[in-house]
Amino acid sequence: MTQDYGPGAQVSVPREMNGLAIAAFVLAIVGLCSPLGVLGLILGYVAKSQIKARNMAGSGLATAAIVLGWIAILAFVALIIAFFVAGGWETWMDRWDEYKKDNGY
Structure with a gap:
């Protein structure tokens, strides 16, 4: 037995996926560990407008x-704020020099 939907029944066609949204998502994930997060943010806004x-x-x-x-x-x-609260670049380099001296580098 078949079901009759009548004339002019609507057929649901899947929408095309926005490639920029995929790229933005990948860059944002990678950006959690690198500066690429800014690029993911920008591409995310562009993808939203395109969608x-x-x-x-x-x-x-x-x-x-x-x-x-x-x-x-x-x-x-x-991270930048914590770096400067911890003493900045000079303190970091002093600690690095002490580490190298203590470990024979």
């Missing part, structure tokens, strides 16, 4: 890239 204008899929990936990009930026700023 909206072209009715594409990938909005979740673009949103995740934006969130991870902001987290990467905040983590980098916190």
Whole structure:
């Protein structure tokens, strides 16, 4: 027995995935350990606008890239602040010289 949907029944066609959203997400993940998080953030915003204008899929990936990009930026700023609170470059180099001297480098 077949089911009749009647004339003009709507067929759901999957939307095309936005490639920029995928790239933004990958860069944002890599950016958690490198400065590429900024690039993931920028591409995430561009992908969001493309998805909206072209009715594409990938909005979740673009949103995740934006969130991870902001987290990467905040983590980098916190690292810089912690670096200067810990004494800055001169203190770091003094400690590095002591380490090399103590370990025979």
